Structure formats: C-alpha cells, structure tokens
Amino acid sequence: MEAQDIYEAxxxxxxxxxxxxxxxxxxxxxxxxxxxxxxxAAIRKLDLPGLAFPAAFGGGDGDLMAQVLAVEEIAxxxxxxxxxxxxxxxxxxxxxxxxxxxxxxxxxxxVAAGRAQASFCLTExxxxxxxxxxxxxxxxxxxxxxxxxxKRFISNAGVADWYAVLARNATCGFGIFMVHRxxxxxSFGRAERKMGMRGSPLAxxxxxxxxxxxxxxxxxxxxxxxxxxDILTYSRPLIAAHGLGIAQGALDETIAYTSQRMQFGQPLSxxxxxxxxxxxxxxxxxxxxxxxxxxxxxAGKNDERARAFASMAKLLCTNAAMSITTNAVQxxxxxxxxxxxxxxxxxxxxxxxxIWEGTNQIQQLLIAKHAFSPFESQDS
Ligand SMILES: Cc1cc2nc3c(=O)[nH]c(=O)nc-3n(C[C@H](O)[C@H](O)[C@H](O)COP(=O)(O)OP(=O)(O)OC[C@H]3O[C@@H](n4cnc5c(N)ncnc54)[C@H](O)[C@@H]3O)c2cc1C
Numbered sequence: 001m002e003a004q005d006i007y008e009a010x011x012x013x014x015x016x017x018x019x020x021x022x023x024x025x026x027x028x029x030x031x032x033x034x035x036x037x038x039x040x041a042a043i044r045k046l047d048l049p050g051l052a053f054p055a056a057f058g059g060g061d062g063d064l065m066a067q068v069l070a071v072e073e074i075a076x077x078x079x080x081x082x083x084x085x086x087x088x089x090x091x092x093x094x095x096x097x098x099x100x101x102x103x104x105x106x107x108x109x110x111v112a113a114g115r116a117q118a119s120f121c122l123t124e125x126x127x128x129x130x131x132x133x134x135x136x137x138x139x140x141x142x143x144x145x146x147x148x149x150x151k152r153f154i155s156n157a158g159v160a161d162w163y164a165v166l167a168r169n170a171t172c173g174f175g176i177f178m179v180h181r182x183x184x185x186x187s188f189g190r191a192e193r194k195m196g197m198r199g200s201p202l203a204x205x206x207x208x209x210x211x212x213x214x215x216x217x218x219x220x221x222x223x224x225x226x227x228x229x230d231i232l233t234y235s236r237p238l239i240a241a242h243g244l245g246i247a248q249g250a251l252d253e254t255i256a257y258t259s260q261r262m263q264f265g266q267p268l269s270x271x272x273x274x275x276x277x278x279x280x281x282x283x284x285x286x287x288x289x290x291x292x293x294x295x296x297x298x299a300g301k302n303d304e305r306a307r308a309f310a311s312m313a314k315l316l317c318t319n320a321a322m323s324i325t326t327n328a329v330q331x332x333x334x335x336x337x338x339x340x341x342x343x344x345x346x347x348x349x350x351x352x353x354x355i356w357e358g359t360n361q362i363q364q365l366l367i368a369k370h371a372f373s374p375f376e377s378q379d380s
Pocket of ligand 1: 119126129153156194197202352355358365
C-alpha cells in the first residue's frame with residue numbers, strides 16, 4: 001500500500017469513529033461547559049493519546065501526518081476533544097525531545113496510555129506574545145528547584161496531571177520543569193468562562209515556592225527556551241490542523257443544510273450566489289490543507305524553512321476556520337445563530353485558533369522575519 005493510501009485509510013477510519021463516538025457529545029459538552037469525559041474515554045479506546053509518542057514509551061509512533069489527520073478529523077466534530085488530545089502531546093514533546101531517559105520512562109507511558117494528561121505552560125498574566133519576557137522563576141535549592149510565579153490561560157489546568165512549565169532560570173537562561181498536580185506549592189485559579197471551547201478547561205496555574213526535584217528538569221536547565229521554540233514548530237501544524245478540522249466541519253454542515261433548505265420553491269443550493277460562496281469556501285479549505293501538508297512534508301528534515309512554514313500553515317488554516325465558520329452561519333440564515341445548529345458552536349470555537357499558540361500577528365512577524373532574513377542581520 002502507498003503511503004498516501006495508508007493516510008487516506010487512516011482518515012476514513014477516524015472520520016467514522018469521530019462521527020459515531022465523539023460527535024454525539026459535542027453539543028452537550030459545549031452547552032454544559034464541562035469536560036468531554038465520554039469523548040476522552042473514546043479516544044483512549046483507540047490509543048490516540050499515545051499516537052504522537054515513540055513505541056519505546058508505549059506510544060503509537062505516529063508521524064506528524066498521522067497526528068495532523070487525527071486532529072483534523074476529531075476537530076471536525078468536536079474542537080474541544082481534539083484540543084485536549086493535542087495539548088497532552090505538545091506538553092510532553094519537550095520531554096521526549098530533550099529529557100533524560102529516567103524522566104521519560106517515568107512520565108511518557110502514563111500519558112501515552114491516557115492514564116495521565118498534560119498541560120503546556122508558557123503564557124503569563126504579563127503577556128503571551130513576548131515569551132522571552134516571562135517572569136516565573138526557578139531557583140536552585142538543595143535537591144532541586146523552587147518555582148515561583150503564575151501562568152495564565154492554561155488549557156487543561158487542574159485536570160492535567162503533568163505541567164511542562166517554562167521558567168526563567170534564576171542563574172542563567174530558561175528551564176523546562178515537569179511539575180505534578182500534587183506537588184506542594186502548585187495551585188489553580190478559577191475556571192475561566194469562555195466564548196467558545198467551553199469543554200476545554202482553562203485556568204491560571206500558580207507556583208508558590210513549589211519544589212521540583214532535580215530529576216524533573218527537562219534536559220539542560222539553561223536551554224529550555226530554544227527547546228520550547230522548536231516545540232512550537234512541531235505544535236503549530238497541529239494547531240493548524242485543529243483550525244482546518246473546524247473549517248471542514250462547518251463546510252460539510254453548510255453543504256448539507258443548503259441542499260435541503262427550501263426558499264422560493266427550490267433548495268438554497270440551486271441559487272448561483274450560494275453555489276459561488278460554497279465554492280469559495282471549499283477552495284479556501286483545500287488551499288489551507290495543501291499548505292499544511294507541504295509544511296508537514298518539510299517538518300523534521302532540518303529544512304531552514306520549517307519554522308516559517310509552520311507559521312504560514314497556522315496563519316492560513318486558522319484564518320480559514322474563522323472565515324468559513326462565519327460564512328457557514330450566514331448560509332444557515334437565522335438558524336445559524338441558534339445553538340441547535342453546530343455551526344453556531346463552530347464559529348465560537350474557531351475564534352481562539354487565531355489567538356493561541358502565538359497570535360496570527362506573531363505568525364506574520366515570524367513569516368516576515370524569514371522572508372527578509374537574507375537582507376537583515378540576525379540581531380535586527
Ligand atoms: C482558550 C485559550 C487557551 C489557551 N491555552 C494555552 C495553553 O495551554 N498554554 C499557554 O501557555 N497559553 C495558552 N493560551 C494563551 C495564548 O497562547 C495567549 O493568549 C496568546 O499567546 C496571546 O497572548 P496574550 O493573551 O497575552 O496577548 P498579548 O500578547 O497581550 O497580545 C494582544 C494583542 O497584541 C498583538 N501583539 C502582541 N505583540 C505584538 C507585536 N510585536 N506586533 C504586533 N502585534 C502584537 C497580539 O497579536 C494580540 O492581538 C490560551 C489562550 C486561550 C484564550
């Protein structure tokens with residue numbers, strides 16, 4: 001079987017699974033603003049929590065394309081479930097890439113098996129875009145480190161067992177610290193009430209003289225910043241896939257709805273203006289998908305364009321999520337504004353994809369930096 005056919009079979013299987021096991025819960029999770037317990041149990045049955053991790057640690061050894069397809073297909077029906085799944089992958093990836101064998105053996109198998117979940121802690125009350133400006137600090141102490149500071153808008157906070165925390169090293173540089181939910185000195189803020197993504201918990205994570213044993217630092221305690229930047233090149237295609245999945249879901253809902261909704265004695269889909277809008281939506285989704293898959297093709301190959309492609313994919317796919325869900329609501333007319341129709345939820349869920357994992361303005365800065373790099377010195 002060709003690689004292309006294997007991926008298509010993977011997608012087809014995931015689509016049937018997501019339609020049957022996840023879609024029935026997406027509206028209720030949003031309505032009740034509660035954790036998607038049923039969907040997370042379902043993805044566990046399929047071993048999806050381990051897809052991103054090496055087989056040596058109990059993972060599924062799935063490559064980036066397999067991960068992108070899984071995120072896309074699950075986000076197509078439930079953005080929250082897809083986001084929670086990828087959040088654990090992204091939070092554990094610094095450890096997989098740069099951690100000690102002991103720490104990997106301790107943590108990765110729990111997360112790969114879906115027995116534990118993880119969160120990724122970069123953003124602080126003082127800002128999310130300026131990562132180098134973070135204030136949370138780790139000070140060396142007997143047997144380990146003492147963390148003090150606050151992380152804001154952390155997905156899965158309070159639910160996750162493990163927290164990958166980027167903190168300023170009081171001595172030099174930045175370290176990544178793996179903190180457990182039960183460690184003394186960690187606590188959680190109130191659950192944020194959000195426009196969308198209501199099934200995905202969000203809160204502050206606070207550190208008050210939180211002791212982290214020496215063995216829980218990921219790799220070099222002064223090199224965490226560079227590791228995190230590399231992880232963002234891995235995570236942005238996944239966030240792009242998340243936006244793309246939402247866009248595809250809204251497009252599919254729109255095609256189905258406009259095919260059966262009658263006006264002036266015929267289905268909406270017979271009107272040229274509607275057909276033109278749907279054609280543009282479809283072209284936008286496929287253009288974004290093509291860029292994302294091109295980004296995946298060059299990822300991990302030591303290609304100097306990889307970071308810029310990750311930013312371009314994130315920018316295009318998440319902008320597509322917003323514009324297509326907005327048009328989907330428009331083409332549903334008044335019903336698009338009613339919570340009984342999934343496009344209403346999809347439009348609310350789509351907005352944050354343009355904000356998190358580096359806002360789309362930050363992606364533009366990174367793309368422009370790459371574009372102008374031959375003409376500008378490194379430090380300008
Ligand atoms: C639902 C949700 C889930 C999240 N999950 C996580 C998580 O799990 N882990 C985590 O660490 N963070 C998470 N975040 C935080 C998110 O990554 C940040 O909100 C985001 O990076 C923006 O940071 P900020 O909110 O501080 O905005 P700011 O950095 O204050 O930016 C405000 C505005 O200014 C613009 N801006 C900033 N700097 C520049 C510049 N130099 N040039 C041009 N424009 C600029 C931005 O694009 C934005 O429009 C989450 C946020 C939300 C809402």
